[in-house]
Amino acid sequence: MRVVTNSTSTNIIAQIQALNLQQTQLQSEVSSGLRITQPSDDPAAFGRVMIDDSQSRALSQYGSNANTALQVSQATSSNLQQINSISDRIGQLATLGTGTAGASAMSAYAAEVDQLIQQTVQLGNSQLNNNYLFAGTAVNTPPYTTTTNAQGQITAVAYNGNTAQNSIPLSSTASIASGSDGATNQGLSSFMNNLITLRNALSSGNSAAVSAVQTNLSTDEDTITNAMAAQGAVQMRIQVTQAQQTSLSQSLTQLVSGETGADLPSTVVKLTQAQNAYQAAIQSAASIMQHSLLTYLPVQ
Numbered sequence: 255m256r257v258v259t260n261s262t263s264t265n266i267i268a269q270i271q272a273l274n275l276q277q278t279q280l281q282s283e284v285s286s287g288l289r290i291t292q293p294s295d296d297p298a299a300f301g302r303v304m305i306d307d308s309q310s311r312a313l314s315q316y317g318s319n320a321n322t323a324l325q326v327s328q329a330t331s332s333n334l335q336q337i338n339s340i341s342d343r344i345g346q347l348a349t350l351g352t353g354t355a356g357a358s359a360m361s362a363y364a365a366e367v368d369q370l371i372q373q374t375v376q377l378g379n380s381q382l383n384n385n386y387l388f389a390g391t392a393v394n395t396p397p398y399t400t401t402t403n404a405q406g407q408i409t410a411v412a413y414n415g416n417t418a419q420n421s422i423p424l425s426s427t428a429s430i431a432s433g434s435d436g437a438t439n440q441g442l443s444s445f446m447n448n449l450i451t452l453r454n455a456l457s458s459g460n461s462a463a464v465s466a467v468q469t470n471l472s473t474d475e476d477t478i479t480n481a482m483a484a485q486g487a488v489q490m491r492i493q494v495t496q497a498q499q500t501s502l503s504q505s506l507t508q509l510v511s512g513e514t515g516a517d518l519p520s521t522v523v524k525l526t527q528a529q530n531a532y533q534a535a536i537q538s539a540a541s542i543m544q545h546s547l548l549t550y551l552p553v554q
Contacts, residue, residue: 302509310506316425317499323422323432324492329382330434331485334478337377337442340370341475344449348471351456351464364456371408371449375400378442388439389415397439398446408450413443424495432488434481441477448474 347363355363378388378398385393397415400408417436421429448470455463 310503312426313499313503313506316423317496317503319422320424320492320496320499323424323430324489324496326382326387326422327432327485327488327492329380330387330432331482331489333377333380333387334434334438334482334485337374337445338475338478338482340374340377341445341471341478344370344452344471345468345475347456348452348464348468351452352461352468357459360456360459364453367449367453367456368407371446371453374442374446374449375408375411378446386415388434388442390433390436390439391418391420392416393420398443407453408446410450411443411446413440415439424492425499428495430488430491432492435484438477438481438484441474441481444470445474445478 344367347367351360351363375398379396380387386395386397389395389397392415395414397413399412399414401410401412403409415436417440419431419433419435421431423429448467451467452464452471455461455467
């Protein structure tokens with residue numbers, strides 16, 4: 255009879271411990287709102303959550319890449335727009351220089367062009383986060399260096415960057431080069447040198463030379479315009495990708511939430527049942543253990 259009694263006590267204790275564990279788990283679900291906090295809670299669901307979480311982290315990195323690419327493109331586009339405005343004004347001054355303007359007017363036009371040359375060089379050497387925008391992949395070196403005369407005028411501009419482009423991953427299968435390309439960068443150098451030629455022609459009052467450089471300036475304007483259009487296309491592609499990534503990220507969040515989130519109304523009901531069962535088990539155990547003890551006490 256002692257064996258039976260010991261076995262019964264062991265079973266009762268095991269049942270109480272199991273009910274207590276169930277009660278603790280349900281309390282944790284209610285307080286945290288999560289039904290899965292460790293692999294043993296639901297191994298299959300936990301595996302799916304880990305896959306979704308890994309994809310979500312990758313999307314976060316690609317999202318950061320897209321933001322960087324968009325910033326580069328927007329900064330590049332902004333500078334190109336300002337250079338394009340300079341090109342528009344240069345076209346007006348060149349037209350005026352081919353007319354019947356007097357020497358003083360030609361000199362004034364030349365002085366304005368001289369200021370626009372310096373402004374264009376400054377824009378060409380613009381930086382974003384300490385990286386030069388129009389240098390290709392040689393982002394640590396100013397792409398446009400100048401030669402000046404004794405009067406401080408810029409007499410020549412050289413391009414010191416390269417024709418490569420940094421490629422930024424937007425997904426596991428797609429990347430984008432968001433900066434300006436080599437042709438644009440070199441085209442800006444040509445534009446700057448044609449401005450120098452125009453200034454010199456205006457300074458000397460040589461209308462024929464002014465007329466001759468207009469063709470080159472027109473080509474430069476096409477280069478700038480095409481570069482602006484290219485940046486617009488780049489930004490559209492990035493923004494479309496960002497919208498897709500946002501939608502996918504939200505879907506993954508919902509999937510993870512569906513796997514890990516507890517059904518609170520149902521969990522509260524289960525917790526109440528577990529608590530009642532636990533209390534009932536405690537009371538039953540106390541009654542059984544007391545009865546078992548009295549059974550084997552000697553009668554006085």
